[in-house]
Each structure stands twice: as C-alpha cells, then as structure tokens.
Amino acid sequence: MDPRLSIINERLKNIERIIAVGSGKGGVGKSIISTTLALLLSKNNKLTGLFDLDFQGPTCHLILGAKDEFPTEEKGIKPPQINSVYFMSIYYFTRDNPLPLRGWEVTNLFRELLAITRWDNIEYLIIDMPPGVGDEVLELLKLINKKEILIVTTPSILSLNTVDKLVKLLKNLNIPIIGILENMRVQPSDIVKKYALENKINYLGYIPFDYSIEKYIGEINLFMKTKFVLNLEKILHEKILF
Amino acid sequence: MDPRLSIINERLKNIERIIAVGSGKGGVGKSIISTTLALLLSKNNKLTGLFDLDFQGPTCHLILGAKDEFPTEEKGIKPPQINSVYFMSIYYFTRDNPLPLRGWEVTNLFRELLAITRWDNIEYLIIDMPPGVGDEVLELLKLINKKEILIVTTPSILSLNTVDKLVKLLKNLNIPIIGILENMRVQPSDIVKKYALENKINYLGYIPFDYSIEKYIGEINLFMKTKFVLNLEKILHEKILF
Amino acid sequence: MHEWALAEGVIKTIKEYSKDKKIEKVVVKIGELQQIDIDIFKFALDELKKENSMNKLSIILEIEPAVLKCRVCGKTWSFSENLKELDDFIAESIHFVPEVFHAFIKCPNCGSPDIDILKGRGVWIEKIKFKGE
Amino acid sequence: MHEWALAEGVIKTIKEYSKDKKIEKVVVKIGELQQIDIDIFKFALDELKKENSMNKLSIILEIEPAVLKCRVCGKTWSFSENLKELDDFIAESIHFVPEVFHAFIKCPNCGSPDIDILKGRGVWIEKIKFKGE
Ligand SMILES: Nc1ncnc2c1ncn2[C@@H]1O[C@H](COP(=O)(O)OP(=O)(O)O)[C@@H](O)[C@H]1O
Ligand SMILES: Nc1ncnc2c1ncn2[C@@H]1O[C@H](COP(=O)(O)OP(=O)(O)O)[C@@H](O)[C@H]1O
Ligand SMILES: [Mg+2]
Ligand SMILES: [Mg+2]
Ligand SMILES: [Mg+2]
Ligand SMILES: [Mg+2]
Ligand code: NI
Ligand code: NI
Ligand SMILES: [Zn+2]
Ligand SMILES: [Zn+2]
Numbered sequence: 051m052d053p054r055l056s057i058i059n060e061r062l063k064n065i066e067r068i069i070a071v072g073s074g075k076g077g078v079g080k081s082i083i084s085t086t087l088a089l090l091l092s093k094n095n096k097l098t099g100l101f102d103l104d105f106q107g108p109t110c111h112l113i114l115g116a117k118d119e120f121p122t123e124e125k126g127i128k129p130p131q132i133n134s135v136y137f138m139s140i141y142y143f144t145r146d147n148p149l150p151l152r153g154w155e156v157t158n159l160f161r162e163l164l165a166i167t168r169w170d171n172i173e174y175l176i177i178d179m180p181p182g183v184g185d186e187v188l189e190l191l192k193l194i195n196k197k198e199i200l201i202v203t204t205p206s207i208l209s210l211n212t213v214d215k216l217v218k219l220l221k222n223l224n225i226p227i228i229g230i231l232e233n234m235r236v237q238p239s240d241i242v243k244k245y246a247l248e249n250k251i252n253y254l255g256y257i258p259f260d261y262s263i264e265k266y267i268g269e270i271n272l273f274m275k276t277k278f279v280l281n282l283e284k285i286l287h288e289k290i291l292f
Numbered sequence: 293m294d295p296r297l298s299i300i301n302e303r304l305k306n307i308e309r310i311i312a313v314g315s316g317k318g319g320v321g322k323s324i325i326s327t328t329l330a331l332l333l334s335k336n337n338k339l340t341g342l343f344d345l346d347f348q349g350p351t352c353h354l355i356l357g358a359k360d361e362f363p364t365e366e367k368g369i370k371p372p373q374i375n376s377v378y379f380m381s382i383y384y385f386t387r388d389n390p391l392p393l394r395g396w397e398v399t400n401l402f403r404e405l406l407a408i409t410r411w412d413n414i415e416y417l418i419i420d421m422p423p424g425v426g427d428e429v430l431e432l433l434k435l436i437n438k439k440e441i442l443i444v445t446t447p448s449i450l451s452l453n454t455v456d457k458l459v460k461l462l463k464n465l466n467i468p469i470i471g472i473l474e475n476m477r478v479q480p481s482d483i484v485k486k487y488a489l490e491n492k493i494n495y496l497g498y499i500p501f502d503y504s505i506e507k508y509i510g511e512i513n514l515f516m517k518t519k520f521v522l523n524l525e526k527i528l529h530e531k532i533l534f
Numbered sequence: 535m536h537e538w539a540l541a542e543g544v545i546k547t548i549k550e551y552s553k554d555k556k557i558e559k560v561v562v563k564i565g566e567l568q569q570i571d572i573d574i575f576k577f578a579l580d581e582l583k584k585e586n587s588m589n590k591l592s593i594i595l596e597i598e599p600a601v602l603k604c605r606v607c608g609k610t611w612s613f614s615e616n617l618k619e620l621d622d623f624i625a626e627s628i629h630f631v632p633e634v635f636h637a638f639i640k641c642p643n644c645g646s647p648d649i650d651i652l653k654g655r656g657v658w659i660e661k662i663k664f665k666g667e
Numbered sequence: 668m669h670e671w672a673l674a675e676g677v678i679k680t681i682k683e684y685s686k687d688k689k690i691e692k693v694v695v696k697i698g699e700l701q702q703i704d705i706d707i708f709k710f711a712l713d714e715l716k717k718e719n720s721m722n723k724l725s726i727i728l729e730i731e732p733a734v735l736k737c738r739v740c741g742k743t744w745s746f747s748e749n750l751k752e753l754d755d756f757i758a759e760s761i762h763f764v765p766e767v768f769h770a771f772i773k774c775p776n777c778g779s780p781d782i783d784i785l786k787g788r789g790v791w792i793e794k795i796k797f798k799g800e
Contacts, residue, residue, distance in 0.1 A: 051792040053676035053695075056683055060675075074390075075349060076318010076423040081450065106424040107316055107454040126672030127763060140767070143760035147770035148316075148457035150425040150780050152738075153395010159766040162789070166672040166763065181318040181423050182348040183392040188648045192606050207509055208323070212349040215390035223645060236503055261478055267449055293659035295543035295562075298550055302542075368539030369630060382634070385627035389637035392647050394605075401633040404656070408539040408630065430781045434739050465778060 054165035059195050061126075061164060065099075068175045068197045069228065070190060074216035075209045076181035078202050079233040080104075082263075084178035085113040085135075086282050087200075089274065091174050092134045099129060099172040102139035103190065104180035105159055106149055111141040115268040126168040133270045138167050156185040164193070181212075183219060191223060200290075201230040201251070205239040217249060228290055232256035255285040296407035301437050303368075303406060307341075310417045310439045311470065312432060316458035317451045318423035320444050321475040322346075324505075326420035327355040327377075328524050329442075331516065333416050334376045341371060341414040344381035345432065346422035347401055348391055353383040357510040368410040375512050380409050398427040406435070423454075425461060433465060442532075443472040443493070447481040459491060470532055474498035497527040536630060537571055540657045541578035544593070545586055547659055556665040559592045565654035566614060567600040567632050569625065600654035604641035610652065611642065632656050669763060670704055673790045674711035677726070678719055680792055689798040692725045698787035699747060700733040700765050702758065733787035737774035743785065744775065765789050 062068065071084035081104065088100040102110040111132075119130035120142055129138040140149065140159070151159065169175065177197075180186050190197070199220055203213045213230075220227055229252030232242040236259045246253035260278040273279060304310065313326035323346065330342040344352040353374075361372035362384055371380040382391065382401070393401065411417065419439075422428050432439070441462055445455045455472075462469055471494030474484040478501045488495035502520040515521060548560055564570050572595065583589055600613035620628070620638075627634045632655050636647050681693055697703050705728065716722055733746035753761070753771075760767045765788050769780050 051680055051684065051795070053673065053680045053790055053792050055676075056679040057672070057676040060679065077320055077446075077451075078318075106426060107318070107457070109450045109453060112450060112453060121763075123669045125668065125675075127669050140764070143764055143767040144770040146453070146456065148425055148461040148780075149767070149770045150430055150461060151395075151766060151769055152427055152430065152781075152783075153393075153398065155766045155769065156395065156426070158788070159764055162764050162766070165676055166669050168672070183390055184348060184398070184426065185394055188392055188394065188605075192646075192648060204319075206506055208351045208354060209319075211351060211354060211388070214388065215349070219390045219392060219647070222640070222647070236501075239506075259478075264448055264481075293547055293551065293662070295540065295547045295657055295659050297543075298546040299539070299543040302546065363630070365536045367535065367542075369536050382631070385631055385634040386637040390647075391634070391637045393633060393636055394648075394650075397633045397636065400655070401631055404631050404633070407543055408536050410539070430738075434779075434781060461780070464773070464780070 052161065054161040055193065058161065058164045058193050061167065061169065062175065062194065064171060065169065065175045066173045068177065068194060069200055070177040070179050070197055071200045071202060072179035072187070072216055073202045073209070073213055074181060074183060075203065075212040078204045078209055080202050081109045081178050082113055083202055083231065083233065083282065084176050085110045086279055087286065088135045088176045089133060089270070090283055090286060096174050097136070097172045099136040099138070099169045099175045101175060101177045102141070103160070103177050103186050105140045105151065105156060105186065107180065108139050108141045110137070110178050111139050112268055115270050116141065124168065126166045128168050128170070136169060136172055138163065153185040157189055160186055160189045161193070183216060191225065198226045198228050200228045202233055203230060203242055204234045205232055205242050207241065210241060210245055217251065227251055229254040231285065234259045252289070254289045257281045257285070294403065296403040297435065300403065300406045300435050303409065303411065304417065304436065306413060307411065307417045308415045310419065310436060311442055312419040312421050312439055313442045313444060314421035314429070314458055315444045315451070315455055316423060316425060317445065317454040320446045320451055322444050323351045323420050324355055325444055325473065325475065325524065326418050327352045328521055329528065330377045330418045331375060331512070332525055332528060333418070338416050339378070339414045341378040341380070341411045341417040343417060343419045344383065345402070345419050345428050347382045347393065347398060347428065349422065350381050350383045352379070352420050353381050354510055357512050358383065366410065368408045370410055370412070378411060378414055380405065395427040399431050402428055402431045403435070425458060433467065440468045440470045442470045444475055445472060445484055446476045447474055447484050449483065452483060452487055459493065469493055471496040473527065476501045494531070496531045499523045499527070535571070535574050535578070537575040538578040540570070541575055541582055544579065544657065544659060545582040545588070548591070548662060549586060549588070551662055557591060558663045558665045558667070559594060560659065560663070561594045561596060561661040563596050563598050563658045563660045565598050565600060565632070565656045565658070566617065567628065567635065567651060567654050568656040569617065569629050570657065596660070598654040601652040603650045603652045604644060604646055605648045605650055606646040607641060607644040609641055609643040668704070668707045668711070670708040671711040673703070674708055674715055677712065677790065677792060678715040678721070681724070681795060682719060682721070684795055690724060691796045691798045691800070692727060693792065693796070694727045694729060694794040696729050696731050696791045696793045698731050698733060698765070698789045698791070699750065700761065700768065700784060700787050701789040702750060702762050703790065729793070731787040734785040736783045736785045737777060737779055738781045738783055739779040740774060740777040742774055742776040
C-alpha cells in the first residue's frame with residue numbers, strides 16, 4: 051500500500067484555490083503565465099504557492115529568478131519563498147541535470163513531492179503543468195481533489211488541435227475549466243475565441259507577443275513592468291482573480 | 293518475453309539515415325521542421341518516411357494535410373503516402389480523441405507501431421520527437437540502432453535550458469547530433485550560436501519567425517513556397533542533406 | 535493480415551533466444567484485447583517455421599481474457615463481452631495498437647480513461663522450454 | 668526530519684484502512700535508496716501513534732536493500748555500497764525524492780541512465796494484519 055496517497059489531500063486541504071495551468075501543447079507559455087500568476091497574486095497580498103509539475107523541463111525557477119535556494123526540513127519539506135512566492139520544483143534536487151524518467155517514476159516523484167511538501171497556510175496554489183496527457187497529468191486528475199484548470203494556447207491550429215484533447219479529457223471528467231487564455235498573438239485572429247465559444251469555455255482574452263520579454267527573464271522587478279505582465283494582470287483582474 | 297523487441301531493427305535495417313528531430317522543449321517547431329524535412333527530401337527524389345512519435349500531441353498529420361488515409365494490412369501495416377511521404381502516426385487510430393497514457397503504455401505503443409510498420413524501401417526516416425525525456429525518448433534511444441538527432445530550439449533561455457538537458461543525455465550516450473537549428477527568431481540574438489560553440493555542436497543556422505505560416509498549414513503547395521520552407525531548405529541543403 | 539508481423543517477432547525471438555539449444559515447446563499468450571485472427575496467426579507461424587527450418591517446433595497458443603482495472607476508482611471488469619460491441623473503426627484500431635483503447639474506453643463506474651490492462655493485452659512469449667529441462 | 672511527513676502517511680493509511688477492525692501488526696518496508704533515518708522515523712511513528720490513540724499498534728520496519736537494473740543492457744547490481752560514496756548534495760536530494768537518482772546515476776556497464784529500481788526505493792506498507800486473521 052502506498053502510504054503517500056492518503057496524505058496528499060491532507061497537505062492541500064487548507065488552500066482556498068488550486069489552479070493548474072495547462073494546455074496539452076508545449077511552448078505556449080504555461081510556465082511564464084503560471085509563474086506570473088503566482089507573482090501577481092502574491093503582489094496582491096495573497097499567500098501563494100507555485101509548484102512546477104514539469105519534471106523533465108522545469109523552467110519556473112528561471113522566470114522566478116531562483117538561485118541556490120533549497121527547501122528546509124520541518125516535519126516534511128518547506129518550499130523556499132522566492133520573490134514572496136512559496137516555490138517547489140524538482141530543480142532544487144536535480145539542478146541543471148537531465149532527469150530521464152519512465153512513467154511510473156514520474157508518478158512516484160509526483161506522489162513523493164506532494165506527500166512531503168508543507169505549503170503552510172498559502173491561500174492559492176498554482177501548478178505549472180507539463181505538455182501531454184501522461185503520468186503527471188493523470189496523477190493530478192486522480193489525486194488532487196479540488197482543482198480548476200486554466201487553459202493556455204497560442205492562436206495556431208497546431209496548438210488548438212492538441213489543446214482540444216486536454217479540453218475533451220477535462221470535460222469528460224467534469225473538471226472545472228476557468229477559461230482559455232490566448233497567448234503570443236502576432237496578428238488579428240479569432241480562432242481561439244471561436245473555439246472557446248463553440249466549446250462553451252470562458253474566453254479570457256489575449257496577450258500579444260512581447261518582443262522584450264526575453265531580456266527580463268529572471269529579473270523580476272523589470273519583468274513585472276513588461277507589457278506581457280501588464281496584459282496578463284488586466285485579464286486576470288477582470289476575469290478571474292483578485 | 294516481448295516478441296517485438298527483436299523485430300524492430302529488422303524493420304529499419306535497410307533505411308540509409310534515421311533522423312530524429314528533438315528538443316526536449318515543446319513548441320519550438322519540431323513537428324513543422326520534421327514534416328518539412330520529410331517533404332523536402334521527398335521533393336529531392338528520396339524515398340522518405342515520417343514517423344510522428346508525439347503520441348499525445350501528434351500534429352504532423354495537420355501539417356502534411358492528411359485526410360482520411362488509413363494504413364493497409366500487408367504482412368504488417370503499410371504507411372500511406374501523403375504528399376509522397378510515407379507517413380505513420382497514431383492519428384490514424386485515434387483521430388482527434390485524447391490519448392491519455394501511462395509511461396508503460398507509451399512504451400508498448402512505441403514497440404507495437406515499430407514492430408508492425410513496414411517502411412518498404414525508404415531511404416530516409418524522419419522521426420518527430422515529443423517534448424521531455426520520457427518513455428518515447430528512452431525507447432528511441434534504447435531500441436533504434438542507427439540514429440542521428442537534429443536539435444531544434446528557439447533563441448530563448450527557457451528553451452535552451454531544457455534543450456541542454458536533452459543534449460547532455462545524448463552526449464553521455466555518444467549519440468550523434470547532426471546539429472542545432474535555431475527557429476522562430478524574432479530579433480538578432482547569438483545565444484543559440486554561442487551555446488552550440490560552447491558545446492561543440494554544429495550550429496546549422498536560423499529560421500526567422502514567419503508570420504504567414506499559420507494560414508498555409510495543411511495546404512502543401514502554398515506551404516512549400518513560404519519563407520519558412522525556403523529558409524529551411526537552404527540550411528538543410530548547405531549543412532546536412534541532399 | 536498484419537498478424538504476420540507479430541508472428542515474425544515471435545519466431546525471431548525464439549531463434550535468437552534458443553541459439554543452438556533444442557527447444558521442446560514454446561507457450562505464446564494471446565491477449566484477447568487485440569482480437570488477433572488465430573487462424574492467420576497460426577498460418578504465419580507455420581510458414582515462418584518452414585522458412586527458418588524449425589518445422590518441428592511446437593508453439594502452444596493460449597488466449598488470455600481481457601481484464602481491465604480503473605486506476606481511479608479501482609473497478610475491475612472483464613472486457614470480453616464489450617469487445618463484440620465496439621464499432622468497426624475502434625475495433626480495427628485496437629487490433630493494430632491495443633493502447634489506442636485509452637482514446638475510446640472509459641471506466642463504467644467513474645468515467646475515467648485512466649485504465650490499466652491487467653490481463654490480455656496482446657502477443658507475448660510466456661515460456662520457452664528447452665529439451666531435457 | 669522530513670521523515671515525519673512519511674510517517675504521517677503511514678499512520679493515516681493504516682487508520683483509514685483499518686476502520687474499526689483491530690490490527691495485529693503492520694509491516695513497513697523501508698527502501699535503502701532513500702536513506703531514511705530510522706531513529707527519527709520510529710520516533711515520528713511513536714508520536715503519531717500516541718496522537719491517534721494507536722499506542723499498542725506494532726509496526727515492524729524492514730529495511731530492503733537497493734537493487735538496480737539497467738533497462739538497456741540488463742546489468743543488475745546492488746547499490747548498497749555506492750550509497751555511502753555519494754556526494755552530500757546528491758545523497759540529500761535522493762533522500763527527499765528517490766527518483767532524482769536518475770539525474771546522477773549511470774549504469775556501470777553501458778552508461779545509460781535508464782535504470783529500474785528493482786528493490787529498495789522508499790517507504791511502503793507491505794502488510795496490514797488484522798487480529799484473528
Ligand atoms: N506573450 C509572449 N510574448 C513573447 N514570448 C513569449 C510570450 N509567452 C511566452 N513566451 C516565450 O515562449 C516560450 C515558451 O514559454 P513557456 O512559458 O516556457 O511555455 P510552456 O511552459 O508552455 O512550454 C518562452 O521562450 C517564453 O519566453
Ligand atoms: N519559423 C516559424 N515561424 C512562425 N511560426 C512557427 C515557426 N516554426 C514553428 N512555428 C509555429 O510554432 C508552433 C509550434 O510548432 P510545432 O512544430 O508544433 O512545435 P513542436 O513540435 O516543437 O511542439 C506552431 O504553431 C507552428 O506553426
Ligand atoms: Mg513549461
Ligand atoms: Mg515549468
Ligand atoms: Mg510537435
Ligand atoms: Mg508531432
Ligand atoms: Ni491484423
Ligand atoms: Ni529527511
Ligand atoms: Zn473508475
Ligand atoms: Zn546498462
């Protein structure tokens with residue numbers, strides 16, 4: 051019997067909202083959006099946690115500007131606060147080494163991290179999902195009780211085709227979808243809005259491609275002033291949060 | 293004992309070059325580049341196969357403009373020719389349904405497809421790799437004897453950080469890397485070139501962000517005339533192939 | 535008759551595994567989920583045995599019923615009956631690649647597609663018994 | 668002492684599983700790879716038993732040696748000796764999350780990181796025996 055299964059929701063039970071940022075598709079901005087969401091919540095005085103569930107390609111630590119932080123042991127492990135966000139990532143343990151894993155190992159890693167991480171009294175937990183619908187996603191769907199999904203896509207039929215797979219999966223399981231966020235728009239297009247309408251999903255708005263963003267990755271103060279962040283803040287403010 | 297293991301390389305033994313297009317990172321253009329590579333080879337009179345290894349987010353069929361093709365049974369299954377490329381994808385069997393899979397199931401699927409697919413006398417096989425370093429990638433590394441990897445990245449530190457993990461993995465195993473291709477450049481940047489130099493990998497060149505590409509997805513004749521394809525053709529011509 | 539391809543794997547594996555030792559019998563499990571055409575599979579095995587001068591080799595085929603288990607709610611059920619009711623496209627797809635069933639089959643109890651194939655997936659070499667063993 | 672968190676999982680699982688039935692003993696396997704501090708783990712179990720009025724419950728801890736197997740070349744080896752030689756950062760990381768070992772350990776025969784933990788990963792409830800069973 052796996053002793054971790056019974057404890058996972060115990061660890062999360064005092065959290066008000068658990069928001070998983072997903073897409074199914076890679077490279078659409080899940081990590082930058084989930085990290086920014088956590089930073090914005092925290093700026094708005096919410097105690098916020100961020101969990102990077104992309105074990106094989108974690109990037110939230112780069113966006114957050116993590117350095118050599120490491121969790122402390124206290125009846126479990128406590129996520130260090132980085133730019134006031136309580137942050138947990140496999141990065142602490144692997145640093146920049148590749149972590150090739152078979153599915154069952156991904157499942158094990160998921161369970162272990164969630165069983166031992168003490169989020170204390172955070173109000174929001176943001177989860178940065180990996181691409182695909184594999185073990186991480188299936189474990190999230192299976193083991194985390196209350197959760198809402200924020201879908202991210204680019205306005206491309208290649209993205210939407212893959213996003214649609216995650217959406218179908220979530221709808222079949224009646225898992226709440228907060229809405230769909232269009233990212234990296236480079237020209238007028240209504241395919242995402244149309245898709246949202248047709249599938250009865252809340253269309254949250256779009257974020258234009260921001261050419262300046264690359265140079266502010268990891269520089270939180272400047273990053274928080276980019277158009278990307280301002281656009282995201284406006285959408286989140288109007289549509290879902292704070 | 294798994295009867296498929298012994299037959300996989302038998303199926304591939306007459307192929308001259310097996311090129312897997314990988315990155316570790318999602319959304320960098322692996323699928324569009326691998327599909328275009330297959331189309332260009334075929335245009336240059338090479339008998340070419342394309343295998344979409346991204347079981348959970350297959351997209352090559354959209355780029356190729358596949359319709360309702362289905363493999364035929366003949367001592368195995370034969371990949372239909374689409375725009376003269378011999379094309380195999382899980383899409384034939386799932387269509388647009390989500391395919392949530394645990395790791396061991398990914399491994400099973402990989403083995404089954406490679407064991408039963410008869411590529412006939414193709415000269416080149418292009419493999420479109422999924423993001424991550426999970427079961428698909430580990431099976432590819434373990435089971436396919438002769439293979440070369442073409443690395444794709446965008447000029448972003450978020451991409452490169454993840455790409456570097458795949459590169460480390462490949463180097464440790466002495467798997468040949470053809471080179472690294474920079475995709476979706478939006479402004480001058482030398483981070484990819486520098487990375488290639490520092491890691492002694494062949495820098496193949498860059499492809500600018502092409503704003504027109506979206507509307508030609510699936511329209512092969514027009515697609516083949518885009519700047520994207522012309523740029524890629526030039527690079528491939530000079531650096532690796534035909 | 536893609537069964538031929540699977541039979542090739544079986545024969546090649548036996549050949550490689552046995553090297554020069556004399557084999558008494560081989561047991562091959564055939565998972566029901568894949569709906570292998572047994573006659574065609576047997577025919578392919580026989581042809582391939584001839585081609586590989588293994589005419590006398592006895593290969594015993596055992597059908598294994600398909601049993602599924604939901605990883606979310608734990609429900610375990612036999613899939614034998616349901617196999618007959620699948621629509622043609624789904625049946626053919628699962629015949630080629632059994633894992634595809636995750637795209638179509640949901641747990642009858644909780645609706646999850648996160649289902650384990652406990653038994654009866656596809657073709658598997660269960661045992662190779664050498665002479666005098 | 669993150670061992671406390673694992674002990675909580677063990678106690679909570681036993682409690683949920685037993686419902687009102689009387690338990691005679693519980694066997695918990697402790698995989699060597701994770702290098703659990705047994706004294707701390709025992710202490711945590713004892714404290715948690717008190718908190719949950721399970722004072723008399725007997726939990727037997729069994730250490731399971733770490734055995735690894737390379738999925739590429741098949742080499743199987745005991746990892747017990749190597750555990751002592753790991754550098755501090757790697758040892759601590761594996762202590763928290765055993766899977767992290769795939770980032771650092773390679774097959775001594777072929778260099779692959781595609782390694783299976785055959786035995787001795789981490790904490791696992793092997794058996795719960797009810798009174799009169
Ligand atoms: N609105 C945007 N404008 C410009 N670049 C963006 C934008 N959103 C994301 N990016 C860039 O796109 C790439 C993918 O983003 P990332 O958050 O890593 O996606 P994912 O987590 O979905 O793989 C990164 O290089 C990131 O900097
Ligand atoms: N050079 C380019 N210019 C513009 N868009 C591109 C370019 N390369 C790729 N894209 C777009 O980027 C997205 C990701 O490409 P895709 O091939 O699906 O990446 P991957 O297979 O790595 O996930 C798609 O929407 C694709 O159309
Ligand atoms: Mg990401
Ligand atoms: Mg991430
Ligand atoms: Mg792709
Ligand atoms: Mg693809
Ligand atoms: Ni068949
Ligand atoms: Ni500890
Ligand atoms: Zn169920
Ligand atoms: Zn090895």
